[in-house]
Amino acid sequence: MQPQDYGIVPGSLKELLSVKDNHKWQGKPIVAQVQNSKILQEQNTDKKYRLIVSDGAYSIHAVVDQNNNNYLESNGFSRFSIILLKSYTIAKTKKRVMIINDLEVKVPKADKISENAVPCDTYYDQNPADDLVAQANAKVVRQPQQQQQQQQQQPPANHGPICPIESISPFSNRWTIKARVSYKGDMRRWSNQRGEGRLFNVNFLDESDEIRATSFNEDADKFFELLQEDKVYYVTKARVVPSKPNFSNLSHTYELNLGRDTQITECFDTADVPKINFNFTKLNQIESVEANSILDVIGVLKNVNNCEEMTAKSTGKPFQKRNVTIVDNSNYAIDVTLWNKVAEEFNVPTGSVLAFKGVKANDFGGRSLSLTPAGNMVLNPDVNESYSLKGWYDSEGINESFQTLKVEKSAGNSFLNDRKSILQVQDENLGKNEKPDYFNTKACINYFKTSNIAYPACINEVQRGENVTTCNRKIIEENESTWRCEKCNITYNQPHYRYIINCSITDHTGQIWVTLFDADAERIFKKSADEMVNLKANDEHAFNQITNNLIMNEYGFRIKATQDSFNNELRIRFTVAGIFDIDYNTESEFLAKQLESVL
Template sequence: MVILPLHLSSLADEQKICRYTVLRIDKCSVTRKLRTSDGAMAAIIIAEADVLDTVAEKIGNPEKVLGSAAGSAIPAPSAPPAPPPAQQQPQQQQQPSFGGSSFMNRVEEAKPAVYGGGGSGAAPIVQPIKDLNPYHNRWTIRARVTQKSAVKTWNKPTSQGRLFSVNLLDESGEIRATAFTQQVDRLYSLFEVGKVYYISNAQVKMARQQFSNVNNQYELTFEDSTTVELCTDNGNVPQEQFNFVALSSLMKFEKGNMVDVLCVLQQVGEATEITPKSGDRKMTKRDLTVVDKSGYQVRTTLWGADATGFELAVPAVVAFKGVRVGDFGGRTLSLPSTGTMTANPDIPEAHMLRGWYDSAGRTMAFQTFDGSGGMGGSGAGGDLRHDAGEVKTMAQVRDENLGGSEEKSDFFTVKGTIAFIRSSSLAYPGCASGDCSKKVTENSSGKWWCEKCQREFAAPAYRYLFSVNVSDYTGQCWLQCFNETGEKLLGCSATEAIRLQGADEAAFAKLIADATFKEFRFRCRARSERFNDNVRVRTSVVGMNAIDYVAEAQRLSALIEAMQ
């Protein structure tokens, strides 16, 4: 059996490796597995190989040397191999032997020659991280620690213990490694971020991507036999690697995707405590506002110790690795426990970004994904600028079944006229605290109670939640508007609109009429929701702009030219 590593699997996907393909194997290892029914099986793990040719038929008359029907005489794993003779010919002069026992002896002898092993006082021969796989356990890597987590504990009905993890980097890639319980005391103090180590004898297994922020299908688990040795010769081991994306491109990523961003810290919010939906414990959070050269600003949330211990002053360049993309209000970012945050990194990209911000970014009006940030005028489409060439008609939204999946949301931009505003249910009574938007209920004493905050208020803070019917020349659809969109559309707070509705019906009717039959560009999120076994598409507005007719004319002109 031949096993290809991840970096060579594309050769098979592209049909460059197929039946009767001739390979030149430059580097490999051979391991032995035992099968109770078929006898022994050897696995050749290819590390480096080149495709030479693909022939029409097999070459020569290959013979099966392991697992034959007759059953080769292969020693059990516990049986020691025969001692080598005192005098041996060079390997290239040895004649091939197809007997099971001699073949497996050569397999065992070949292993150290492929990847090597460190002798006492000598640097071991190392294997690249990209070549690690579960089928080979005799390896040594030389890697830099780029991230080290705090020691965490877990308590379950069936088990309890502690763990910590490190991210390891070499010239070929990254991998995450985790130590559990007994290994925590032995290894935690050995690892220091930024230093390079020789590591061997850890278990390689499939990665649990929900706990990792590195791009590797495998991860390591430290065991009793794992050895860790500080490496002093670390000149060619790279520092932490990033794959930065622009803030303007976040719409291309699904909710929950991990990305790296390089940005300028523009605003720092206060640390606050919130109670999650599970309600079992309170969590500390802090919201940051970050910007970059793409002209966008995004809210980024820190949690726990990252939030309470944050002391960075604005403006500062920050490199985030492994931040999670959210879709609240269009697009947001959140730093999970597996992510990292590096202030003012000493990399060329960071120096260039700081130079741009000092010269031009300080006075720039940044765009947002939720339509609530500074627009600096409508510009070329405002916060929907990145979709300037992708405005869809109502017919396209219907024909493409956007929002038809319960698994993910679809985002799109439409341009249309508000034909009707459903004013009968314009807003709901919300919590009066600044960081909570939950609906409150009136009790018998005339006070308003928030179940989430466990607090009572004299009056609610109303928040918009209403639907509008938007139409274009191809059709119409209903869009759900939230508080930020409502304030922008009606020009007043929801509390003021509700007060006007009860005190002056004529003034309230004029407020609604003034907002009707106006044309806007809407950034929308559509998703199917199930309610009482019925599935319906709910389309919400995450950003809204007045039409910039100069930019719109340029967009239509470009579309016409593209069709000619």
Template structure:
């Protein structure tokens, strides 16, 4: 068994705040502790270390817990503390070990160390750990709190007795045969010239020092990280029991590849939103670490930083460019097919088609812009990528111009969200990033493959029944199948795509008078009626308006080779069919303008791809199936031919 050389007075000096000491100490007790974290989180460990004379409890940082789990660090192990912090918590001094080196895996307990008393605790109450010379308990961990006191009886002198139920409390009389290890004689400890005995270093009082993101833990005091902003979210507004508020987040990446999200609320949004720019490097300090919610945070850190009033975000130069601009972990398209719904991943491919931007209405009544593109890669698969919001007019417009000019760019999607509706597709979220022709090895490989034959290579879409001219993944049905398959009779509506011709329009009531009042960011749109004053009255808003709005309520008859049926088209789809707003068409009719009939006739007898919401509704005692047009696009012969060829290929492959 190797001899050990512990640092004399190492424990008191460490507690006094000497962070440059790097003492050699021995583990005299170790146990796991419960932590608040997501299910499946690894346990944390508390160890008691000794310098041969004094002991103190310490906490292991999360990145060191594997040493305890594997048994490499256990009772009797001698280690050197190479990096640690001393925090003040409720009047007590707590040492957090950030890094250490195992010097001797096994060794008997050295000396007879006593616990260093906390402020206000008398030396008479200090607890003694008695020397144990029996064989060490390999890989064992104590199950209860350490109790190193001695027990006395009323009629006998003080003797040392083992405490029941806790192996760490056992004290035995040294045997003559077992070797006793004592600390090697060393000169008394003297601090380095820059050492000052200033007492406990309290949280947010110690000078901040740059540490890697991977080493952040909630037991640290004041910390600082140097990292590049890779993504910045928009300001989101919310309302809860405490009132209205606003929030935004940004993502950071440091030189070691560590990632973490930083979140600001309310007044801090005003303070930091304009100051933070994507691509710049900042030093962030004095934040509150909380467990990251993995349902919304895809980064590789278990923590998230919430900035506080005393937090700082300081711009700093990155002269040697040591921090990368972005960190990717690409998933090939064929592997996306086996990914879970709502999974967040990175994907890269060549853009082969780009569709125009369209506007849809979300469930909350808000309008949203969307644009779909197609990516293909060397795996022989292609996937639909849906852009939302600003991505449509920013990167989307640039991609459309490039494809229309015959240039097929490489696109890298950072943090795309998987959707498994009728196959697999990828959509953007607030923290997504789109990089066109990035300077990456994967992009150069794709470029070479595509230009050297990949352009003409056959691919299969993992977005089932996908047609580039369609607004999203399709479940193709005929008019007859809507009835024969009993669609719309379940608890939830069915969504299908029908290729059909518009054969008739009801013109007597193609629109209705709507409330123009704005409620927050959206229009009321409820039906209004003329009041006695001549104004338009909205029962919902309980207000009168001199002018009203007009919104489509089109009843159209559609037909394919299997039959005919009726469908209803509201505002957005009405504009897609007729090419003008309901107000414009109403004015054409009121003024006897010939454009009224021309507008109605131009949508008849054309083939459309109609995205239908099929749902059974009750009218009095009558139940009937209602078809609502959610999307209407004229059939693109080229895209439809490709769709039919893909269908034939899949059919042949099934035999």
């Protein structure tokens, strides 16, 4: 929705502070959106709401008078609420602050109206002649402790105005952020056709948002030792560039390049800079997100598996993994995979609340989560969701049964959830929505396209964003003994194959074509892709015997339906997200209940 749809006038906050335009709003209420909200509470004092409010074009910091606390808490106030500012004053300390004396919550939960609201501080620092607040020289009484902190440390004189990370864009080049390093990656080497070098990444966090930054070569050497995880810095004169979603798990539209002109100074006044920001996804919503999406989740620890040492097929290197299960009050459970040192040192009692920032949604054998290298795990975090979950679990959740998002080897009770016939799938137009549709079905394989069941794949480990994964791109045969991956520029003496099979499945109501990938195909063939390709080349009779024996076998399928374009025509693509044997005891009980319901 547009700001005007909520009664917001873009530019009203800027005009309120303007010498020439202030008369338009003098004594009048203003409608604005809450861009960010934080509760401050010192020992033995009432809590105080600190906000950033926006008119869609400009934003300003604000503090709500504590007499409004009960009203806010009983009227659904939250981030992105639309509020009517009925009575307010403006003061200037280090930055312009609106003191909200009286307000009304118009829309408790609304869509975000703007990504690029310019801070009023930024505008008026660049246009001081029109700054009403500076000319009025408003007086503000500070607590002695605050006064002392501000005297202890100010941003360096050559820095621009302090700017919320949320407002960083290429359109403003004089800014400074005050931010915490929430993540620092290792120094890595890169190489491509233009040369080679070094780089590292950090994420900067403030109360408004989080942004990724990258530094290369000599600049990386300079900043790598200076920037330490969890410390706070002033950063200015970094280049603002469009973000690269394939290499970042953050939602900010832009990212920073830390270069020769970039200035970074450690800041010791850190109280107003959060340690971590969460944007939680409920467990029952994870199934509907795109595979490989990066999420934040919170849940109660239900189960902890042993730490396993495994060996990477592609490199032969050992690594450690551990699966833990979390649950939440949506009555869903999901596995989270931890890796290496985090997996080895995990020592958290069941019943504790765990928050994960930066987990990847996997689509292998149903839905599960994997903690990325840039991710964080926080035990019993100090957030409202944590207290709510702990109270729910201790009072009732500990005795609940939970639905799981993973696919078992056989179809038990969880398979019956969202189960549909093929005709139902077609009648309900599954796959035509903006997000993928998932469903379960019981069907028989009635045809394989056996002419091309696998492809030769690159097994080189590559960096994708913050993750190291196998390339898996198709490699090209250059001659009888040489295969090459054009992307990785690596050659192999022999190919390693991965399944990709198109097959037809049918039930009593209809038929659809589905695609089977490596793990699910290996489950039904009971052989690797390398073995089946070798069998087809050297003993086609044995190959045909295996595929023919699978025809009209009945399986449970977990299927993802999406819409794509082929030859300029829209079509529905069905991809197998899990395949498993039918549990006929459960199936019999299910059918008996269906019969009872119609008799």
